[in-house]
Amino acid sequence: MRPDLRFSSHSRLNLLCLVLTVLALALQHSFFGNSPGITAAICSAAIGLALLLHWAITPLRLEIQAINLHAQNLQDGSFNTSANQLTVHELRPLADSLQRMSAQLRAERATLYQRELLLDTVLQSSPTALLLTDAADTVLMSNAAARQLLHASKAFDGSKLHTIATDKPELHQALMRQQQGLIRLDTAEQSVWHLSVSQFQLNQKLHWLYLLKPLTREIQREELNAWKKLLRVIGHELNNTLAPLSSLAFSGGQLAQQQQHNQLGQLFDTISERCLQLNQFVQAYIEFAKLPPPQLANINWPRLINQLQDQYEFELLGCLPAADWQADAQQLMQLLLNLLKNAHESGSTPEQITLKPVEHPDKLLLIIQDAGGGMSDEILQHALVPFYTNKSGGSGIGLTLCRDIIEAHGGHIGLRNKPPGLEVTLTLPRHQPHTTA
Template identity: 40%
Template sequence: MSKYFSLEGRILACTGLALAVGTTLPWLGIYLGLGPRLSWIAGLLLGVILIIVLIRLALSPLTTTLKSLQNGLLNFRDGDFSISLVPPRDVELQQITNLYNEIGEHLRRERAHIYQRELLLDTVIQSSPQALILVDQSEHIIYSNSSAKKLLNEGRPIQGLLLQKLLPNSPKEIASAIEHWEDGLFNYSDSNGTHSMHIGNSTFVLNAHKHRLIVLREMTKELTRAEVEVWKKVIRLISHELNNSLAPISSLAHSGKMLIAKPDKSAALEKVFDIIAERCKHLTEFTQGYASFAKLPPPSCREVNWRELIERIAPLQEFSLKGGLPEHPGYFDPIQIEQALLNLIKNSREAGSNSLDIELAISTDGLGQKLVITDRGCGMSEKILQQALLPFFSTKEQGVGLGLALCREIIDAHGGRIQLLNRNGGGLQITLWLPWAAEPTPKG
C-alpha cells in the first residue's frame, strides 16, 4: 500500500477502514443476539484497537526513518559523516533521506578538504625555520613546530608542557624575553657560537579562550648577509669621500705649484693652502669615526661609583635618573660605558624625544648590572630594529651608522648583551646588561 499511497493517504485509509469495521461490528453483534448495548461497546473497542494497529502499521516506515535520522544526526554530532541512509519506498521519506545523504556527502568532502589544508599548513609550519609556540591561558603549550623543539628542548617534544617548566632548559636570554613578553632583537650564545634572535609575541582568542603565539626567528644568517652588504656600502662611501677630497687637493696642489713661480701671489697661495687644510681636516674627522669603531681597545674594568658616572654624563647630555642608584659599585670600563651611554642618550634626543622623557634606570643583582634607557621618540620599525646594531647602518641622512654598532661592540667586549625594544605608547627601550666578572671578548 505504501507504494501507491502517500503517508497521509495511508493514515486516512486506515482510519476509514477502522471506522467502517467499528460501525459494522455492532450490527453483527445484534444479529448474533448479544444485545444492542453490548454490541455497540464491543464494536467501539474493537474499532479503536483496529485503528491503533492500522495506524501503527501505516506509521512504521516513518518511525523507522526517524530513528535512522536520529542515529545519523548523533553520528554527525560525534564527527562521523560516513553513514548513509537507505531510502525507503515512500516518496516523502525518500526526499528526507536523500537530503540527509547529500548533507553527509558534502560534510565528508568538506572535512577531507579541511584535513588536506591542515596537513599542508602543518607541513609548512613544521618545516619553517621560525620557531612557533602556541600557549593557552593556563600556560600549557598546545602546539609547536620542529624548530621550537630543537631550540628550546633539544629536539624533544614540548607539546603539553608548562611554559615555565620549559624555559629553564632554554638559552637564558630567550627564556627571559619569553617570560617578560618582550619583543625585539636578542643575542645569545651556545656551543655553536653567538646567535641573533628576533622574538615576537601576539595574543588572540580561540574557542572563547585567550591564546599566546610566540614566534622566534633566527636572524644570524640574515644579519651576516646584511653585514656584507653594509661593508660594500661603506667601501663605496669611503671611496666617494676620498675621491671628493683627494681630487680637489691634487688640483689645488698643482695650482699652488704654479703660483709659487709667480710673484705677488701670496694671498692666493694662502687660500689654496687653507682649502687643502680644510679638506684634510674633513678627511681626518671622517676616518677617526671609523678608527674608533675598528680599533676599540679591550675594556679595562674596575669598580666604578655610580654617582660619579652620572655626574660625568649629566653635563654632556640631558636625561632623568629613574629610581635610586645601587649601593654596590659597578664593575666595568668607565670610559667605554660612558661613551655608550652618551651615544644612546644622544640617539634618543635625535629620535624626537623630549629630554624630560629620556630616563636612565640602573639596577644590580647577583648575576650582573642592568642599565635601561627609555625615551618617547619615534621608535623603530621591525625592519630597522633587525638591522639597527649593524655597523654603518643608519636612517639619518648624514649618519654613518657607528653609534649603536659601537655600543654593541663595547657591551660585547664586556661579555654582556644589548637589547632594543619598542615601548607601548611609542618610544624605545635599550637595555644594557653587564656581568660582574667581565671577560673581554677578542675582536675578530
C-alpha cells in the first residue's frame, strides 16, 4: 500500500521556509564563510518569513474551513446554514454557489414535505381502505378507513395480514387469496366493497397494495336512478292511456244518464272512479321520481318540531340542536313525517314514539324509536328497496323516498331492531352556509 505523501498547507509553508534557509546558509558558507552573525540573521529571517506566510494565509484557511463546514452541513441534510459571508472573500463565488444550492435543496425539501403531508392527509381521509404489505405479508401502512373496517379502528401496522379481519370471513378469505372483485359484508354499514390488489417494487423489495373501495351508495344510487327512469316511462304510458279512458267513461256516463240506463251509468261511474284513483297513484310515483335537489338553509328547529307534532304525536328526547344545520326544510319535514307515520302504523302508542337529536361536530343524528315490535330480518333487509312493502295497499316508496331525501343531503339512513321496536337513524352532515359577495 502506497503511503500518503500529501502535506497540509501549514507543513508546505514550513518546508518552503526550511528550503530557503538551507539555500541561504549554503550561499553564506560559499561567499562569507562561517559567520555566526550572518547565520543568526538568516535563521531569524527564515522564522519571520514563516510567521509572515502563516499570517498571510490564515484568512484563506478560515474561508476554506467555513466552506468545508457548509459542505458538511449539506451532507448531513442541514440546509438552513451557510458559510459566513463576512469571512469569505477569495472563495466568494464558491460560497455563493453553495448558498444557492442550499436554498434550492431547502425549497425542494419543503415542497416534498408538503406533498407528503398532503398525500398522508388524502390517504387518511379517503373512504377507500388502504393496506400496504411487504413480501412477508407484514402490514407496513394502513389508513383510517382500513383500521375502521378491518380492526375496529385500532392500529395494526406491523401485524401479519392473516391476523386481520378474522371476524369477517368473506373479507379475510378475499385478502388471503388476493381475490379481486366485489365483496358483500352483512355486518358493515357499507355492505358492498370492491377489492383490488397490485404489486410493485420499492427499494428493490416486493410490496403488495390492497385497496377496498366502498360501493354501497353508488350501487344504491344507480339502482334508484334506474327505478326513477322506469317510473317516468311507465307514468308517461299510463297517463296516455288513462286520459282517453277517463274521457270515454265520462261521456258514457252522460249518455247512460240521458237514456236512463242506471246500471250502465253506475258501471261508467265505477270506471271513472278507478281511473281517478289510478291517476293519483301514478302521480305519487311520478312525484317521487322528480324529487328536486335540496335547497339548503338553516333549519328552524322549534318550528319544525311544532309542525311535526301537529301531524303526529311523539316524545322529544333531549334538547333541540343548538348549532346551525343546513337542510331543505320541506324535504326534511316530508322525511320525518313518513318515518313518524310508519311508527304510528307499527302499532306503537304515541307515548312510546320518540325523536332524539344528537349533535356531533361534523354531523347531526336524528333518531326515531317506536315500540311496534320491529321488523323481521327479511323485511329489514329489503325495507329500502323501491316498491317493496308488507302493508296492504302500501306503495312501497315511503322509506325509499326517505333514503332518497337524506342521501340528496349527503347523509344516510339506518334501520335496526332495538327493543321494543324499530330504531331509525338519520345522519345529516354539516354543510357550510352559502355566502354571497
